[in-house]
Amino acid sequence: MEALPCQGCKGLCCGPVPVTEKEYKMIHKKLKALPKKLRDDLKNQPRMFGTCIFYDLHKDQCGIHSVRPEVCRAFGYHKDLVCFRKPELATKETLTFKETHIGYLSIDFTWKHF
Ligand code: SF4
Ligand code: SF4
Numbered sequence: 001m002e003a004l005p006c007q008g009c010k011g012l013c014c015g016p017v018p019v020t021e022k023e024y025k026m027i028h029k030k031l032k033a034l035p036k037k038l039r040d041d042l043k044n045q046p047r048m049f050g051t052c053i054f055y056d057l058h059k060d061q062c063g064i065h066s067v068r069p070e071v072c073r074a075f076g077y078h079k080d081l082v083c084f085r086k087p088e089l090a091t092k093e094t095l096t097f098k099e100t101h102i103g104y105l106s107i108d109f110t111w112k113h114f
Contacts, residue, residue, distance in 0.1 A: 004076045004086050011047075011055035013083065014062070018101035019069050024109065026067040027054075031114045043111050053106045069105070070097065 019027070031039060042056055042063045056063035062072065074095045076083035082090040103109055 001077065002086075002089055004083050004089065007060060009085070010057060010060055011051050013075060014052040014055045014072075015050050016104040016106040017052065017069050017071050018097075019103065019105050019109065020097075020099040021102050022099065023067070023069045024102060027064055027105075028114055030064055030067045051106075053111055071095065 034042075041058070042054070045055075045057045047053070047055060047057065052062075054063040054068075062068050071081070074092075075081045076086060076089055078092045078095045079090055080094045
């Protein structure tokens with residue numbers, strides 16, 4: 001699968017995303033396992049309002065990449081999740097979720113939940 005040209009976007013498309021209970025638990029586990037310094041560094045970054053609370057501005061990438069929610073993995077590759085920098089990659093059918101969502105990261109779940 002061709003990669004999206006995300007470098008330099010600084011989390012442009014990373015806003016509030018829906019999570020399932022399983023995803024929430026995996027993120028929780030990942031963050032608990034992070035050394036305090038790394039965790040605090042990620043937590044205290046000065047993000048723009050609306051940017052995902054887990055976007056790592058210093059590294060210019062997702063701060064929880066290995067456990068990012070399904071919608072983040074799918075972004076850019078489905079007809080309903082088009083990246084404007086590479087719209088030709090959005091060829092898959094509309095994303096359908098198998099599990100129900102329990103809320104949105106950055107809105108319902110913020111750093112105080114993790
Ligand atoms: S998916 Fe598209 S808009 Fe989002 S960071 Fe990557 S290149 Fe930028
Ligand atoms: S979890 Fe990661 S990929 Fe998903 S919106 Fe947040 S920073 Fe972006």
